[in-house]
Structures are given as structure tokens and as C-alpha cells.
Amino acid sequence: MISFGPVPSRRLGKSLGINNIPGDKICTYACIYCQVGATRHYTLDRQSFYSPEQIFAAVEKHLGKLQQMPDYLTFVPNGEPTLDIHLEESISLLKKIGIPIAVITNASLLGDAQVRDALSLADWVSVKVDANDEAVWKKINRPHPKLTFESYKEGLLTFASAYRGLLATETMMVDGVNDGAELLQRNASLIATINPATAYISIPTRPPAMRSVKKPDEAAINRAYQIYTGAGLHSEMLLGFEGSDTGFTGDAREDILNMSAVHPIREETMGEILRKNGAESGLPDQLIRENVIREVIYQDKKFWIRNFSGK
Ligand code: SF4
Structure with missing residues (x-):
């Protein structure tokens, strides 16, 4: 199935998902917390999966069945969306529909100018920033052996400095791996250089690839949030609750539950x-x-x- 949903998303409203990688997960990373399962196809080679016309036709057909249009068409496949060599053409075609396009990427291929060109067409891009430390990056993201930390960071910074759409970062927190204060300070300073509209802090909410992976506790998430906001970032938490910072609605209980899901x-x-x-x-x-x-x-x-x- 190329398209799915729409699914409600706090970041994107109603989002129609696009899975541009068929079959089993294909990724440049094998994150310990991956919720799509183990990486069986580990590669850095961009490949042809579906043709842009196939993706366009699937999305157009799906939209034709909906009563209400989604807020975003979001590339969120089984694996890393930028491994799709036709991503740029697919985004170009889909833009004709007139619904904003979002891509959720692990950012590992941003050193490739063609990947940056493809993503520059999207209206919203989320890049993964789990660790600004080579050893921790290797431990948590388990990158393909040919990927280097330097090329990942350089690609990230080059893309962020030129991108004109809405940029978000996502940091997945894993207990005892990347939740220490010093590591978070380093993350925050890298993210501050990228200057995203929002720096999201998330936790694994579905069964992770490695059973040893544990969520940090609430105190650690609060510390991450305080460190990120202390670095001047606009930060929000993604804890598996919808939540929204709706202000004062007259129902204190609802307001507390909603707000405390987004930020402490x-x-x-x-x-x-x-x-x-x-x-x-x-x-x-x-x-x-x-x-x-x-x-x-x-x-x-x-x-x-x-x-x-x-x-
Ligand atoms: S980058 Fe995403 S799909 Fe790839 S292993 Fe990590 S969490 Fe899974």
C-alpha cells in the first residue's frame, strides 16, 4: 500500500502517509529503538522503488475517496525515504495536488546534493538529531558502516542553512544512552545551529527493535526539555499523547492533561x-x-x- 491514513498527527494535523519503500524496511540506520522492526536491508545506495507516476496515482485515488482533504501528504515509509532515487520527481508531481508535502528523514544522506535538492521541494522536513557525539550516534542509530559522523553533520548543516520550508528536528530519547545532561547540551547546541521551527523530543511508544531499549523517565524528559529551551529552542515533547497547548478552555483538568503532554x-x-x-x-x-x-x-x-x- 503506497498511501495510508489520514492519521492524526500533532505535528502535521491530518496527514496522509506515503510509504515510498515497498516490502521490508530498507534503511541507512538500524536504530536500537526502531519501531518498524529490525533493519534487514541496510544500504546507502539510492534505488528505484515506485515510479513517481505510481505514487501520484495512488495518492490521487486515495484522496478521491476522502470526504475531507488532509493537511499534509507525508513521506513516512518503512525505512529512510531519501533512499528513493525518484523522491524529487515524486514530490514535484504531488505538489500539483496543492496539499503541502512533509518528509520525515533520518538526515543521514543529506551530504548528497541530490537528496538536499529533493527535500528542498518539501514544505516541512523533520530531521533526526539523536546524538551530537560520534560514539553515542553509533550506539543509538547504528549507522551503515560507510556513513561517517562528519558527513552526517556536514550534510545536516548544509541542508538546514539553505532550506526555506518549515524545518523540525526530532530527538528520540533512550534511557541511559542519550539522556545525560552533557549529551543533551551538545545536542541542543547542534540543533540551535540548525535553528528549526520546533525541536521535538520523543520517546519510544511502540515496541522497539532492541528489547533492552527503555524510555527515560519523566524527570529525564523534563531535563531534556529544559536544556533545549535553555539553548533558545522552541521545543515540544512527543510522548504518545495527542495534547495541544490550547491555553485556558474553562476545563482545568483537560488543560493540564493537554499542556503537560506538549511541555512540562x-x-x-x-x-x-x-x-x-x-x-x-x-x-x-x-x-x-x-x-x-x-x-x-x-x-x-x-x-x-x-x-x-x-x-
Ligand atoms: S532511521 Fe527510522 S526507519 Fe531507519 S532504523 Fe532508524 S527509526 Fe528505523
Whole structure:
């Protein structure tokens, strides 16, 4: 199936997925947390999978069956979308439909000018930045042996400096691998150079390729968020909850659950939510007892974050 969905996505609204890699996963990485399973086809060679016309026809047919158009057409295949040698032509053709195009890439092939040219046509691109440290990059992303850390970083910086669309980064956090404060500081400084619209922090929410992979806890996610925002980044968490920063809706419980899924709530903001919604001061403690939020401390300050440990 070339197209699927639309699926609701906090980043992209309603997104029609495009799987431009047929069959088993084909990737340049074998991330320890990969939720598509083990990498059986490990390659750096860009290949021909579907023709751009096949992709266009599949998407056009799919759209014809929908009542409402999606917000994005998103390349999110079984593997790395830029391994598709026809990506540029496929994006060019799909743009004729008039729906913005998004691509979620691991960024490993951005050293290739043709890959950068293809992605430059997309309206929204998310690049993976899990580790600004060669040893940790190798440990978490398990890149193809011919990929070098230098070429990955150079490609990332070259692409980001020229890209005119909406750029996002995604950092998948794995307990004990890339969640240390010093590593996160280094990540944050690399991401700040790239200057994305949003630096997302995510956790594995489906079974990972390696059973040893564990999610960090809420305190570690809060620390990552504080370090990223401290570096001047606009950051959001992707914890497997939809959530949105909708402000004050009159329902304090909903506001707390929504906001704490996107970013940790600081003490002053929590006070404001309770006050503006006329809610009881004991509501945060009640939500902690229900196991839906957790209180975490960072640099002597209190924050509340969605409880994802039990999921
Ligand atoms: S880059 Fe994506 S598809 Fe490839 S191994 Fe990593 S998580 Fe899986």
C-alpha cells in the first residue's frame, strides 16, 4: 500500500502517509529503538522503488475517496525515504495536488546534493538529531558502516542553512544512552545551529527493535526539555499523547492533561490554569493520584509532566 491514513498527527494535523519503500524496511540506520522492526536491508545506495507516476496515482485515488482533504501528504515509509532515487520527481508531481508535502528523514544522506535538492521541494522536513557525539550516534542509530559522523553533520548543516520550508528536528530519547545532561547540551547546541521551527523530543511508544531499549523517565524528559529551551529552542515533547497547548478552555483538568503532554507545566502556569478556570488547588495532586501526571523537580523548580511510565 503506497498511501495510508489520514492519521492524526500533532505535528502535521491530518496527514496522509506515503510509504515510498515497498516490502521490508530498507534503511541507512538500524536504530536500537526502531519501531518498524529490525533493519534487514541496510544500504546507502539510492534505488528505484515506485515510479513517481505510481505514487501520484495512488495518492490521487486515495484522496478521491476522502470526504475531507488532509493537511499534509507525508513521506513516512518503512525505512529512510531519501533512499528513493525518484523522491524529487515524486514530490514535484504531488505538489500539483496543492496539499503541502512533509518528509520525515533520518538526515543521514543529506551530504548528497541530490537528496538536499529533493527535500528542498518539501514544505516541512523533520530531521533526526539523536546524538551530537560520534560514539553515542553509533550506539543509538547504528549507522551503515560507510556513513561517517562528519558527513552526517556536514550534510545536516548544509541542508538546514539553505532550506526555506518549515524545518523540525526530532530527538528520540533512550534511557541511559542519550539522556545525560552533557549529551543533551551538545545536542541542543547542534540543533540551535540548525535553528528549526520546533525541536521535538520523543520517546519510544511502540515496541522497539532492541528489547533492552527503555524510555527515560519523566524527570529525564523534563531535563531534556529544559536544556533545549535553555539553548533558545522552541521545543515540544512527543510522548504518545495527542495534547495541544490550547491555553485556558474553562476545563482545568483537560488543560493540564493537554499542556503537560506538549511541555512540562511550570508552577506559575499551573497556578494560572487553576485560577483562570476557577479550579480547586488540589487538582494537580488529584491528577497525580490518578497516575495521569507526575511532579518533577529541575534546578529546584517544580514542573508537572504527563505520566507516560505506565503506558
Ligand atoms: S532511521 Fe527510522 S526507519 Fe531507519 S532504523 Fe532508524 S527509526 Fe528505523
